[in-house]
Amino acid sequence: MLAEVLLLLCLSSAWSDQGCSPDATDGNKVRISLKAALGDQAYDWDKNEMFLFRATLAYAMRNHFTDLEFEVNNIVVCNETSRVSFWFVVTSPQGDAVIGKSVVEEAVSKSRGRINSAFLLTDQTLDFVDIIPTLQAPFSHKTEPWLIAFGVVMGLVALGVVYLLGSSLIQNRRLKKKNPMDEGLKVDIEEDEDEDTPGRRRQSSAASDGYYNATLKDDERFTKM
Template identity: 55%
Template sequence: MRKMFGKLIFGLLWAISAAQSPCQTDASDGYKVRLSLQTALGSDAYDWTPNEVFLFRATLAFAMRNHLPDLEFRVDDVVVCEETPRVSFWFVVRRPDDPERLVGGAEVELAIRKSRKRINSAFLLTDRTLEFVGIAPTLLAPVAPATPPWLIAFGVVMGAVGAGFVVLVASSVIQKRRTKKENAANATEDDDGESGPSKRLENGGARRQSGSVANDGLANDGFSDDERVTQM
């Protein structure tokens, strides 16, 4: 009877404490955290101990102070619960000026985003291996290029136009050289053909023509009107 009564009292106290605890699964202003120590560190992975939990609470208190400098957050203001062996847990943040009230989830998210690198470095992890469920990984600020994009595009276009112009000029020069070589080769072939029989024929004709001219220039005494020849 006493054992049953003791179990009943223990159960009632546990239910009352659970009902009064601000940290529980799916808390409206709480967040779940998952850590992948083996994935991130491999053989150098450390054990998740109460000291690591204390470090997490201290780091979150720092992040809250950094985001809300008017409030002096302490380690006790970060409440951790629902821990699992695979290193996951829930946490909520209480207001230091009123411990009965919780800091809104939106403010906690902004504080985590502002100090995400400091939180990751404290545990030698990254956004992927230290996951705040419901808070997207921090995106790096875009790097502004030293040269404006429009100037890069303009340079590429002008380079392509210049290359095309050079190719066009080079092709036309090469074509002209080929044409000159072909014309010179044709002229050489024509000269070689004229130096053969045709030239000899022309030279012979010229000689015959010159002979006829010479013959035409000779006087025929038989048809001469010279009186010395006709007088008997």
């Protein structure tokens, strides 16, 4: 009985190694650059980090298949190198069948942000080869760019109109301040002319009176004769 169990374990291990290989149709390669990402604070990649990676992959698969409960042992890793690169395949929790590569890619892309944050890495330093980086909703502007440009242009035009109106009002006020002084000067001149007019009248009246008096004297002289 013990021999049969050992034989089954060996066959299972051999099958897993065969299913996970660089030549596997459904295999996926991962390259991790800790030094490039963290510099002097880079941590060592060990068995615990690999366990965490397999756990995050199991989470990504669970997140993609809500009706299937993937476990860590469903993430099979092989061909690991010291430069932190390896291959992995995902097996189904309902049997030994390998999950298709395209399905794994979709699951990884959906949870890429969570996987990256678990290792303090990015899409570039935690590289799933041939898997599209984090799926994000296409960015859409809340306001169309042409509306923004139109608003800027209209704002500049409005500022120009306000400036012109304001400058014209200021000029009009300045002119109004200058005009009362000119009017005051005109009033003074008119007053001076008015003051001179009675004198002139008196002179003219005096002259006319003198002429009149001379005539009267002549009349009186002739009358006496």
